[in-house]
Amino acid sequence: MKLWGGRFSGEIDRHFATYNASFGFDRRLLDADLRACAAHAGGLERAGVLAPAEAAEITRGLEQIRRLAAEPGFVERPEFAGAEDVHSFIEARLVEIIGPAGYKLHTGRSRNDQVAVATRLFLRDEIDSLDELARDAQRALLELAERYAADPLPGYTHLQKAQPVLFAHFLLAYVAMLARDRERLGEVRRRVNVLPLGSGALAGTNFAVDRDELAARLGFAAVTRNSLDAVSDRDYLIEFASAAAICMVHLSRLAEDLIIYSTTEFGFIKLGDAISTGSSIMPQKKNPDSLELVRGKSARVFGHLSALLALLKGLPLAYNKDLQEDKEALFDTVDTLAGSLRVTATVLRHIEFDRERARQAAATDYTNATELADYLVRRGVEFRKAHEIVGRVVVYAIDRRLELGQLSLAEYRNFSPLFDEDLYPALSLDSSLAGKGQIGGTAPDQVRQEIERAKAEVGEWPTDETDWADRDGSESR
Numbered sequence: 001m002k003l004w005g006g007r008f009s010g011e012i013d014r015h016f017a018t019y020n021a022s023f024g025f026d027r028r029l030l031d032a033d034l035r036a037c038a039a040h041a042g043g044l045e046r047a048g049v050l051a052p053a054e055a056a057e058i059t060r061g062l063e064q065i066r067r068l069a070a071e072p073g074f075v076e077r078p079e080f081a082g083a084e085d086v087h088s089f090i091e092a093r094l095v096e097i098i099g100p101a102g103y104k105l106h107t108g109r110s111r112n113d114q115v116a117v118a119t120r121l122f123l124r125d126e127i128d129s130l131d132e133l134a135r136d137a138q139r140a141l142l143e144l145a146e147r148y149a150a151d152p153l154p155g156y157t158h159l160q161k162a163q164p165v166l167f168a169h170f171l172l173a174y175v176a177m178l179a180r181d182r183e184r185l186g187e188v189r190r191r192v193n194v195l196p197l198g199s200g201a202l203a204g205t206n207f208a209v210d211r212d213e214l215a216a217r218l219g220f221a222a223v224t225r226n227s228l229d230a231v232s233d234r235d236y237l238i239e240f241a242s243a244a245a246i247c248m249v250h251l252s253r254l255a256e257d258l259i260i261y262s263t264t265e266f267g268f269i270k271l272g273d274a275i276s277t278g279s280s281i282m283p284q285k286k287n288p289d290s291l292e293l294v295r296g297k298s299a300r301v302f303g304h305l306s307a308l309l310a311l312l313k314g315l316p317l318a319y320n321k322d323l324q325e326d327k328e329a330l331f332d333t334v335d336t337l338a339g340s341l342r343v344t345a346t347v348l349r350h351i352e353f354d355r356e357r358a359r360q361a362a363a364t365d366y367t368n369a370t371e372l373a374d375y376l377v378r379r380g381v382e383f384r385k386a387h388e389i390v391g392r393v394v395v396y397a398i399d400r401r402l403e404l405g406q407l408s409l410a411e412y413r414n415f416s417p418l419f420d421e422d423l424y425p426a427l428s429l430d431s432s433l434a435g436k437g438q439i440g441g442t443a444p445d446q447v448r449q450e451i452e453r454a455k456a457e458v459g460e461w462p463t464d465e466t467d468w469a470d471r472d473g474s475e476s477r
Contacts, residue, residue, distance in 0.1 A: 023083040026327050027075050030086055031066065032121035036114065036197060037090060038062050039217045041105055043198075043209040049108065054101050061098040065090060086118070087111050108209055110201035112231040112319040117197040119330070121218065123240060126334045127189045131182050133341035134247065138178045138458045140348035145171040145451050150444050151355045152362040152429060153268060163370055164362035164432050167268075167353055168451060169442040174254050175454050181247040188239045195220040199227035202318035232318040234308065237326055241305040244337045248298035251340050255291035258347065262288055268358045272350030275343075290347050294340045301336055304329040363429040366394050368404055371435070375426045379418040389415050 012020075038059055045055035068074050075089075083089040094102035145168035155165040195215040198205055204227045211223045224230035261268040271288055279285035307329050315322055369390050376386035393415050397404055405427045412419035425431055437443040440450075 017082075017084075020084065020321075021082075022085045022324050022327065023080075023089055025331065026086045026115075026324075027083075027089065028086075028331055029115070029118040029122050029327075030069055030075065030090070032125070033086055033090055033114065033118040034062050034066050034069075035121060036117045036218065037105060039214050040109060040197060040209075042217065043214050044104075044107055044207065046210060046213070047108075047208045049207050050104060054104060057098045057101055058094065058105055061094045061102060062090075064097055065093050068093075085111070085115075087114055108200070108205040108207035109197065110199075110231070112201050113196050113199040113227075116199070116231055116233070117195060117218070119327075120192050120194070120196065120220075120236070123236070123330065123334075124189060124192050124219075126338075127185050127192065127240070130244075130334070130338060130341070131185055133338055133345075134178050134182050134185070135458055137251075137341050137345045137348070138175050138454070140345040141171045141175050141178075142451060142455055142458065144168075144348055144351070144353075145175075145447075148353045148355070149448055149451065151353060151358060152433060153358045154362045154365075154367060155442075161361075161365045161367050164367050164429055165442040166433065166444065166447050167358065168447050170257075172447065172450055172454060174250065175458075177250040177253075178247070179454075179457065181243065181250060184243040184246065185240075188236060188243050190221070191239065192236045193219075193221045195223045196230035196233075199224060199230040202228055202231055228318045232315065232320075232323070234312055234323060234326055237330055238305070238308050238312065241301065241308050241329065241333050244333050245298075245301045245305045247337060248301045248340060251344050252295045252298040254344065255295040258351070259288050259291050259295070262351075266361075268354055268361070270352045270354065271347075272352075275347045275350045290343050294343055297336050297340055301333050304333045359429070364403060366397070366404060368427045368429070368432050369394055371426055371432050372404060372423065374435075375423050376416065376418060381416070381418065 041050065041055050041058045041062070044050040045052060050058070080089065083092065091102060091106065094105065148167045151167045152164045153167040153170055154161045155163050155170070195211060195218060197214055197218075198209050198211040215221070215223050224233075258269060258271075260266055262271050271286065271290075275288075275290040276286045277289040279287065308326060311322055311325055311329075372393065373383065373386040373390045376389060377383050381389070393404065393407070393412070396411070396415075397407055405424060409419065409421060409423075412423065434443050434445075437446050439446070
C-alpha cells in the first residue's frame with residue numbers, strides 16, 4: 001500500500017514510478033529512520049494516541065526490521081524492489097510483522113519531517129566518524145613529523161625554492177589545516193543537531209507530542225522553532241558539503257605536494273608498494289595513484305556542493321520533491337571524504353623521507369639569501385637597501401655558478417664593506433633554521449614544541465611507540 005494512494009484511482013506510470021522512487025539510495029537512512037520511528041512511537045504513546053500495548057508492538061516490529069536489515073542481502077531482495085522510499089519500506093515491513101497496528105505509526109507526522117530527522121541523525125553520526133578519520137590523518141602526519149623532526153626541506157613559493165624549513169614544519173602545516181577542518185565539522189554538527197520531527201508536512205502536528213522529550217530521547221540539543229523552515233531546511237547539508245570541500249582542498253594540496261616530492265626530479269620522498277601502482281607498458285614505473293585519486297576525487301565533492309546550492313536556490317516554501325536529490329550528493333560526499341581521509345593516513349604511513357637529498361636541496365640555490373640580507377640589517381643597513389645589495393650578490397654568484405657560501409670575503413666586500421668573516425656562519429643551513437625561533441617558526445626547538453602541542457590537541461596518543469607497529473591506516477582506534 002502506498003503512503004498516499006487514497007486520492008488516486010488510476011495507476012502510476014511505470015516509468016514515472018521508477019523515476020520517482022528513491023529506495024535504491026535512501027535506504028541508507030534505514031537505521032536512522034528506524035531510530036526516529038521508535039522515538040515517535042514513544043511520543044505517540046505518551047500523548048495518548050497509542051495504547052501502551054500498541055507502542056510496545058510497534059517498537060518490537062521496528063527492532064525486528066533492524067535485525068533483518070543487518071542480514072546480508074535483505075534490503076536487496078527482489079520483492080522489495082518496488083518500494084518507493086525507505087519510509088514506505090519500513091511501514092510495509094512493519095505491517096507485515098505486526099499487522100494493521102503498524103499503520104498507526106505515521107500518525108502526526110509526514111514524510112517531510114520524517115526524512116528531515118532521519119537525514120540529521122544519519123549526518124550527525126557520519127560527522128562523528130569523519131572527525132575521527134581526520135584526527136587519525138593528523139596522527140599520521142605527526143608520526144612522520146616526529147620521525148623526521150630535525151630534517152630540513154626546501155620551502156617553496158611560486159614552486160620556486162625560497163627558504164629552508166624542517167620537513168616536520170611542512171607536515172605541521174597540514175596538521176593545522178585538518179584542525180580547522182575538524183572545527184568546521186564540529187560547527188556544522190551543532191546546527192545538524194536540532195530536531196525537526198513534530199513539524200508535520202509543513203504546519204506542525206495536531207497531536208500533543210512532547211517535542212522536547214523526543215529531542216532528548218534522540219540526543220538532539222534543541223527542537224526547530226518553525227515548521228515551514230524545519231521541513232524545507234537543507235542549509236546544514238550545504239554547510240557540511242562546504243566543510244567537506246574545504247577539507248578535500250587540503251587533502252588535494254597535500255597529495256600534490258607529495259606527488260611532486262616523489263618525482264625523480266625532486267626525490268625527497270619514496271612511496272611504498274602498498275600505496276603505488278605500476279604501468280601496463282613501462283616496467284620501471286611506480287605511480288602515485290593513491291595520491292592522484294585523492295586529488296581527483298576532490299572535484300566530486302566540489303561538484304556536490306555546487307549541486308546542492310543550485311538545488312536550493314529557487315525552491316518556494318515548504319517541502320518540494322526536488323529535495324529528494326540531496327541524498328545522493330550527501331552520501332557520496334560522506335563516502336568520498338571518508339575514503340580520502342583513510343587513504344591519506346595510509347599513504348603517510350607508507351612513505352620514506354630522503355634526508356640527505358632534501359638537506360642538499362635545502363642548502364643550495366640561494367635559499368640563504370634572506371639570511372644574508374638580515375645579516376646586513378643587523379649591521380645597520382635598511383632592509384630595502386640590504387635586499388638590493390644581496391640581489392646583486394646573487395646575480396654575481398649565479399654568473400660564476402657558485403653558492404653564496406663559496407664567495408670569498410673580498411668578493412663580498414666589493415658589494416659592501418660591512419661584510420665580515422662572521423657572515424659565513426650566518427649563511428649555514430642550521431643557522432637559517434635556528435633563527436626562526438618565534439611561535440610558528442621553523443626552528444628545531446620551536447617545531448618540537450609544536451609537535452607536542454599538536455599531539456596534546458589531537459589526543460589519545462600512544463605512550464609506547466610499538467603501539468603503531470601494525471597500523472595500516474585503514475581504521476581509526
